[in-house]
Amino acid sequence: MTSRFKSFPGTSLSEEDFAQGEVLFVHDALKAEYARDTGVGIGAYLAGLRRGVILGSYCSHCRKTVVPPRVVCEWCFRPMSEYVPLRDTGVVNTFSLCYVTWDVQRISQPEIPAVIVLDGASTLSETSVVMGGILHKLSEVDPKAVRIGMRVRAVWKPPEERQGAITDILYFKPIEE
Amino acid sequence: MNERVAIVGVGWAGFRPKTPDLSYKEMIYQAAVRAYHDAKVDPRTDVDSFVTVAEDFHEGTSIADEYTPDQLGAVMKPMQTITGDGLHGLATAVMLVRTGLCRIVVVEGHSKASNILTLDSITAYAQDPVLNRPLRLNTHMVAGLEMNRYLHESGTDEEACAAVVVKNRRNALRNPLTSFGADLTLDEVLAGPPLAWPLGVHQTARPVDGAVVMVLANEQVARSLTDRPIWIAGIGWCNDTPSLESRSWATLPYLEQAAHMAYRQAGIRTPFEEIDFAEIDDTYAYKELQSIEALGLCGFGEAGALLKEGVFDLDGAFPVNASGGSLGAGHLLDATGLHRALEAVLQLRGEAGAHQLEDVQVALVQSWRGVPTTSGAVAVLTN
Ligand SMILES: [Zn+2]
Numbered sequence: 001m002t003s004r005f006k007s008f009p010g011t012s013l014s015e016e017d018f019a020q021g022e023v024l025f026v027h028d029a030l031k032a033e034y035a036r037d038t039g040v041g042i043g044a045y046l047a048g049l050r051r052g053v054i055l056g057s058y059c060s061h062c063r064k065t066v067v068p069p070r071v072v073c074e075w076c077f078r079p080m081s082e083y084v085p086l087r088d089t090g091v092v093n094t095f096s097l098c099y100v101t102w103d104v105q106r107i108s109q110p111e112i113p114a115v116i117v118l119d120g121a122s123t124l125s126e127t128s129v130v131m132g133g134i135l136h137k138l139s140e141v142d143p144k145a146v147r148i149g150m151r152v153r154a155v156w157k158p159p160e161e162r163q164g165a166i167t168d169i170l171y172f173k174p175i176e177e
Numbered sequence: 178m179n180e181r182v183a184i185v186g187v188g189w190a191g192f193r194p195k196t197p198d199l200s201y202k203e204m205i206y207q208a209a210v211r212a213y214h215d216a217k218v219d220p221r222t223d224v225d226s227f228v229t230v231a232e233d234f235h236e237g238t239s240i241a242d243e244y245t246p247d248q249l250g251a252v253m254k255p256m257q258t259i260t261g262d263g264l265h266g267l268a269t270a271v272m273l274v275r276t277g278l279c280r281i282v283v284v285e286g287h288s289k290a291s292n293i294l295t296l297d298s299i300t301a302y303a304q305d306p307v308l309n310r311p312l313r314l315n316t317h318m319v320a321g322l323e324m325n326r327y328l329h330e331s332g333t334d335e336e337a338c339a340a341v342v343v344k345n346r347r348n349a350l351r352n353p354l355t356s357f358g359a360d361l362t363l364d365e366v367l368a369g370p371p372l373a374w375p376l377g378v379h380q381t382a383r384p385v386d387g388a389v390v391m392v393l394a395n396e397q398v399a400r401s402l403t404d405r406p407i408w409i410a411g412i413g414w415c416n417d418t419p420s421l422e423s424r425s426w427a428t429l430p431y432l433e434q435a436a437h438m439a440y441r442q443a444g445i446r447t448p449f450e451e452i453d454f455a456e457i458d459d460t461y462a463y464k465e466l467q468s469i470e471a472l473g474l475c476g477f478g479e480a481g482a483l484l485k486e487g488v489f490d491l492d493g494a495f496p497v498n499a500s501g502g503s504l505g506a507g508h509l510l511d512a513t514g515l516h517r518a519l520e521a522v523l524q525l526r527g528e529a530g531a532h533q534l535e536d537v538q539v540a541l542v543q544s545w546r547g548v549p550t551t552s553g554a555v556a557v558l559t560n
Contacts, residue, residue: 026307033294034237039200072206074247077221 041070044083050164052156056121056132058082064122067132086132088154089175090118093130097143112138116152116172139171151175182274183399183406184391184558186216187522191387192354192506194291201236201289201388206248208388209285213250216392217402218281220250224392225279227256230266230286230511234299237292249285249390261414262286262544263389263515264554268412270393280398284391286512290384303549309421317381319421319548321373324463326426328375330478333466335375337481339366341462342380344484345498348491349505351531354520356385356507380462385507389515391522407522410539410557411445413438417551424551432471432543432553440473443557448541449474449495452557454524454534455541456517459502468543469497472555491532499524499532514544514554525560 017023038046041057045068048055057069057080064075065084073080095114101107114136117123121132138146140155152172162168188211190204199207213220227249231241238244242258245251259266263286270282293299297315304310327333343366349358361379369379399406415438417431418424436448445451457472459465466480474495475483483489489497500506500520509516521540523529539559546552 026311028306028310030302031295031298032234032237032302034292035294036237036292037197037200037289039198039203041203042200070247071203072248072250074250074252077219077250 046164049168050162054086056084056086058084064131087119090116092150093117110143114138137171140173180275181396182271182409185394185399185402186212186392187519188212188390194385196386202248205287205388208390209249212390212392224281224283227251227283228266228269229258230263231258232511262546263512264544274395281394286515287388288510288512289386291386316548317373320461321376323426324376327467330427332478333481338462339363341465342366345502345504349501352501355501355505357505382460382503382508387509389512389519407525408559410559411439411443412556414554429471431551435553435555436472439555439557452539452541453537454496456521457543458545459504518542521558
């Protein structure tokens with residue numbers, strides 16, 4: 001508001017006006033439910049997670065190992081058919097400290113999303129493009145101590161609780177060296 | 178700006194009520210590999226731009242265009258997603274080529290309808306949120322309203338609508354890319370349960386999964402790639418008002434406009450004489466008759482009688498939906514227009530198999546985005 005205006009133009013509304021039906025509106029909620037066929041590539045990935053293994057796929061044309069595994073190499077469009085088990089350790093490529101939750105609650109102790117380049121996976125030649133990464137969360141770590149380049153390891157759910165889901169890995173935590 | 182545009186490659190995958198063995202991405206990939214092989218192009222080096230059609234609510238993913246490049250070979254390439262039917266995607270690709278911006282453009286459409294657990298609720302979300310949705314009516318009611326007024330004004334009877342179902346599902350028996358081939362009688366169709374009277378369940382296409390990919394090229398490139406290019410001689414599209422309160426219920430003026438646009442480009446004045454066959458909307462059986470009239474293939478109220486005479490049969494004077502249509506093959510959601518264009522391409526190439534029509538040179542393809550829309554698109558293809 002500039003100094004030329006002493007007050008906001010228009011008629012102000014209060015919460016009360018909505019509650020008492022002075023302002024008309026229609027409430028609406030979408031009923032949208034989906035069941036996703038995971039298919040060959042991602043299906044194999046999830047089955048691997050249930051066994052406690054992170055699977056990638058290898059392109060013999062690009063000579064690269066990528067995560068998650070897929071049926072086609074997105075860089076050369078040749079079919080990929082060889083699965084490669086990777087170690088559940090890697091290096092933090094980038095991370096953030098997230099002070100708001102999935103459902104928009106403010107939190108004082110941040111969640112720590114991170115992209116982890118898994119040991120044995122590839123980066124695109126002569127670039128820092130991640131080809132074999134996993135987006136997950138970090139925990140058991142002081143947020144202030146997290147660094148790019150930090151080595152981390154997966155913390156898994158107990159085998160009997162795994163469902164073949166990305167959440168079969170609870171989080172990654174720093175490797176003490 | 179005067180380049181002719183040809184379809185030089187087609188590919189497809191799925192065309193089944195359920196495809197639990199494949200993710201939607203893998204289904205698109207299968208269709209893409211087939212199309213690129215057919216066109217003899219490498220997507221990584223030869224294709225200049227990619228167009229996909231998708232509706233986010235059908236995908237269950239916001240900004241669904243983010244999830245299409247990798248399975249098409251389009252990573253780090255120009256690409257866009259059109260929220261429309263496959264024919265809108267085809268029109269966009271035609272423009273990309275005709276401006277001279279691109280030499281080769283790929284168009285993709287797909288349906289993973291089996292993964293949408295609440296499809297009727299998603300469709301209801303196309304209703305006006307303030308005026309119509311609070312009434313909580315199933316959106317098929319829009320087809321019931323339209324069919325009733327169409328029959329009332331045109332004098333068409335319910336037997337003619339049932340005859341569309343009999344014809345299309347019989348045609349589907351000859352086409353392996355269909356799921357609902359059947360040899361039914363008129364009485365069997367008419368005796369089916371009602372959906373939104375006068376519309377019956379048997380007169381309504383059922384959704385299927387599938388993917389279609391097409392490769393388009395300018396004339397010079399097309400002639401270097403193939404000796405049987407299929408030319409897009411005309412393409413038009415049009416929308417009427419969205420309002421259910423103030424639209425034409427008996428006729429389809431938006432489709433008349435879309436057809437006029439396509440015919441003008443293709444130089445067609447008497448479509449029934451100049452065109453050999455048509456693949457047109459039959460999401461609901463009455464819609465095929467209403468569309469035949471809007472496309473100018475006969476006068477208002479005449480399609481039902483002509484259909485009963487066999488004019489639109491596989492061996493009739495003007496075959497309509499020789500493929501089996503959406504009633505016979507299933508409805509591919511946003512990919513429906515591309516599905517029907519695919520069937521027309523196979524016919525014009527002489528590759529349609531057991532439902533191949535003899536001596537065909539000019540095809541008419543038409544699509545509708547379904548209830549509650551007034552969105553029509555039309556293409557004229559030639560060999
Ligand atoms: Zn590769």
